Structures are given as structure tokens and as C-alpha cells.
């Protein structure tokens with residue numbers, strides 16, 4: 001069994017993907033070509049049409065570009081969840097700013113708005129909520145709080161492209177947002193890729209300039225930038241996958257419901273709030289005997305993973321950001337108890353049943 005079945009997905013879309021790749025190869029427009037412009041328009045349309053969508057080199061770079069466009073300065077404090085992938089905090093530290101780790105909600109695992117309030121100081125400039133495992137954070141509350149303190153909000157939507165919050169798409173919920181097209185994400189390319197989204201024309205223009213070496217005219221560089229472009233080949237592949245994406249999301253939703261029906265008496269199954277739709281980047285459960293359960297699943301050739309075993313504030317890379325006030329009991333517990341089961345659109349009913357049967361035998 002595969003954790004994410006990209007090989008099967010390729011067999012389904014092979015003809016379309018090969019035709020698109022062939023088109024790019026024949027045009028030799030590998031950088032900033034028409035395939036990229038087309039995919040950017042498709043992403044914008046997917047989010048409702050009024051959002052600027054800018055392809056870039058990875059989800060990590062999307063976050064970095066967002067922070068650079070927001071003019072983050074060394075010493076600025078940015079509030080992020082303690083329970084997330086390293087990249088959310090890494091980009092903050094990379095710019096010399098200070099990641100301020102905040103605990104998460106025990107049901108949704110997204111940043112806890114009540115805790116954010118306690119972390120705000122006069123140095124705080126913004127908040128990066130993560131829509132973890134595909135479920136958007138509580139953006140109405142977070143945006144309101146941010147307005148009250150005059151902070152910006154950037155959604156880390158690396159796992160949640162396609163998800164919804166109160167009828168609006170993830171990546172269109174904040175003034176700026178980032179996603180990832182890493183192969184294993186719900187919408188993945190065949191290498192690294194990402195995108196920045198914003199409803200602010202001025203920020204969009206800044207992102208476009210920064211991701212192209214700060215260039216405003218050929219060999220005229222107005223600001224310090226990076227090479228953060230999305231390859232045309234990846235954009236062409238993503239255009240094909242986006243056509244099939246909504247059906248895949250429905251298939252993920254169906255798989256999640258089947259998992260929950262069979263597992264809810266055995267482990268803590270994911271809770272998605274009524275006002276949200278998850279993109280099911282991960283199907284992550286909780287149990288005290290996680291390591292033992294994973295071992296036996298592994299013996300039965302069922303791959304599992306732990307997202308994430310170490311709270312960010314305990315990462316060695318962040319050890320120079322001591323926070324003596326930090327208590328993150330929810331993150332601490334999650335890091336010891338969560339594990340993720342195979343999740344992709346092509347999971348079969350038999351696969352889910354097999355996993356559930358083995359888990360019933362263990363627990």
C-alpha cells in the first residue's frame with residue numbers, strides 16, 4: 001500500500017500530462033513561459049477570480065516571498081503555531097525576524113486565537129496561521145484580532161489548497177497566503193513548486209519583482225530578491241492536475257469519512273469544524289500507544305508517518321529563540337500521540353477496511 005499513490009495518479013492523467021510537457025519542450029519556453037501565465041490564471045479563477053496568484057519555486061519560498069513583500073525586518077516578532085512543519089518558522093528566522101511559538105487548538109490543531117492574544121507585544125508585526133492537514137484555521141477570529149492590533153496575517157496554506165472556510169477557499173482568506181506544490185501535497189507537481197496569493201495588487205507586484213531577482217527592467221534591480229520562479233514544465237503539469245482536482249478532493253473526503261466511521265471508537269479521529277471543508281492533506285489520528293500501533297501497521301506493510309514529532313520550539317535550529325513563557329501543552333501531547341495513515345484520492349475501501357481491522361486487533 002502507498003502512503004500517497006502518485007504512480008497510479010500518473011497512469012490516469014498520463015496522456016494529458018505528456019501532451020502538456022511535449023508542448024513546453026517544443027516551445028522551449030522553460031522560464032516565465034505561457035504555461036506559467038495560463039496556470040496562474042487558472043489558480044486565480046479557482047479562488048474566485050479576484051485573487052492574484054503567483055507561481056513560485058516552493059512552498060517555503062512562497063512563505064519567504066510573502067514575508068519579504070510584507071517588508072519584515074530583523075527583530076520583528078511573528079506569531080506562528082508551535083505545531084507545524086519547520087518551514088513556517090524557518091523563513092521567519094531566515095530573515096532575522098523572531099518566530100514566537102503559539103499553542104494550537106486541541107480539536108482542529110490550528111493556532112489558538114486566545115493564545116495569540118497573549119503573545120502580542122509592541123514588536124509583533126504579523127501572524128502566520130497554518131491550515132494544518134488541510135483544515136483552515138479560524139480566520140474570522142484571527143483576522144479580527146489582527147485588525148485590532150494592526151498586524152498582517154499570512155495563511156500557510158501549504159497543505160490546504162482546495163479547502164474551504166465559511167464557503168471561501170483557503171488561500172483567499174487573508175491579505176496574503178502561500179501554498180506548496182510539493183509532490184505529496186493535495187495538488188502536487190513533479191518536483192518543487194509553490195504559489196503566493198494576495199488580494200492586494202501592490203503586494204502582488206512586489207512578489208513578482210522579488211521572485212525575479214528584484215528586477216524591474218532587464219538588468220535593473222530595484223530591491224534585493226531571489227530566484228524564486230516556478231518552472232513552466234511544473235506549471236504545465238499542474239494545469240492538468242488542477243482539472244481533476246475537485247474530483248480528487250471529493251474522493252479524499254469520501255476516504256476520510258470511511259476511515260472515521262471505522263476508527264472513531266479506537267483512536268481520536270480528525271475533527272473538522274462545520275464551517276470548514278478539509279483538503280485532507282493528511283488523515284491524522286491520535287493514540288497513547290502510537291509507536292506500538294505504527295510498528296504493527298508497518299509489519300503489515302501499511303505505511304504511516306508522524307506529522308510532527310517535535311514541537312517547533314524544541315527544534316535545535318530554534319534554540320536561540322528561548323521563550324521562558326512558553327507552555328504549549330496541546331502541541332506537546334500531539335507530538336507524542338499523532339500519526340498519519342495513508343491518504344490519497346485512490347484509496348480503496350478494502351485498504352481502509354484492512355487498516356481498520358489491523359488497528360482493531362491491536363487496540
Ligand SMILES: *Cc1c(COP(=O)(O)O)cnc(C)c1O
Pocket residue numbers: 058059060061084085087088130156158159180181182192193194
Ligand atoms: C510542505 C509545507 C511547507 C513547505 O513547502 P515546500 O514546498 O516543501 O517548500 C510549508 N508549510 C507547511 C505547513 C508544509 O506542510
